Amino acid sequence: MKKLLLIMPDAHMHKIILGPIRKSLREAPLTLTTLAAMTDKTRFEILIIDESIDPVPLDYQADLVGISVLTGTACRAYRFADHFRELGIPVVLGGPHVTIIPDEAALHGDAIVIGMAERTWPQLLDDFLSGSMRSRYEDNDKEKSGWLADVPSPRIDLQRRSGYVLPDTVQATRGCLRRCDFCSVSAVWPKFYRRPVADVIRDIRNLPGSRIAINDVSLVDDVAYAKELFTAMIPLKKTWGGLATVEVADDEELLDLMYASGCRYLLIGFESFNQESLKNIRKGFNRIDQYSEIMRRLHARDISVQGTMVFGFDEDTTDVFRETVERVQELKIDIPRYSIYTPYPGTPLYDKLMREERILSHNWEDYDTMHVVYRPARMTPDELYRGFKWTYEESFRLRHIARRLGPKVTLNSAINFMGNLTYKMFVHRLRHDPRYEAPHGYLDTRPI
């Protein structure tokens, strides 16, 4: 029996740290548990480590190490890889950043996996066992879109449930049909995949909790598929939260089915209150004159909204911060979330800013949407950074939270209040954590 160690390096996602207790405020990720499910358990003993909640055992006597790499975690992932290789343990690197910049990752791994690992992982493990592991494994599916069938249910038994606010996660689709200029989804998954509804329902049935997260980036891109899925979910009597574009509110039948299937929370990318900016970032399908109606339709169905806003578009001046806080309050977005426009490698935005020689940092640790890594058009990097932090502080003042949530106390408003308090804690970290002191130039000096 070979020992396999699967690692997801700490992505600095929102979490609670109380002494030895670490709890991620996000849903449990699926990457490692899905890889584990595709691994023959009669031949491998598997240990999964999500460093956001548990330290990586650096002295673990693994036979093979697999590391999932995001752009923001790439430097740390490479340090882990170098460490285990120095111990003589072969390392496989995969994930979005490896797919986008394979040659960089190849310097740190014995093998790299490009594209979706579902189709290559079993072959890689066979090759490893027979001593013939290649240096590259690439998913060569050339279909424009399609089905992602035969993916087994994730090995949630290997994940520490107590580490997550939402330990029960499922995925129905992968990819997105849109092409927003800052989004790396289409660079990582150029196609849009659906999983057979029966597979998704099987996975949901296997989840022990009554509240689940659907972590698809654009769940309702295929409306017919979404309606079929939501209809099949109704008898399961779970409540769930997920992500959608603003267009979800165009179809009232879809909204009714979502609610009936248990949807009580949606994360929606509003991004901006400037229509010109939305057009220029290829997100013109967001119509700012419809934002009020979208919120009304969702709130009428008791669906809470986490709305994301991005700062630093070429049209943005320093006025954008105050204006955004006011509009968020008017719309009563239950939990606002702010990001700095970030040119992830592989995106059209990255290519544009490279051509314009506006990229200020190639330190991937800064690529977390909370640092400024480029020169904005109409303000300085420092003004953008200070404005971003000010907007967070202002939005999560208690009087603003109370106004957004309104006087009526319901189960949802109580949950939203707790969510807002959690973000208030994050604001405290933004103000005091040295990691957030400068607009860019952060270096992760924590020991691995």
Ligand code: SF4
């Ligand atoms: S930002 Fe959202 S809608 Fe736009 S491409 Fe990415 S996943 Fe799709």
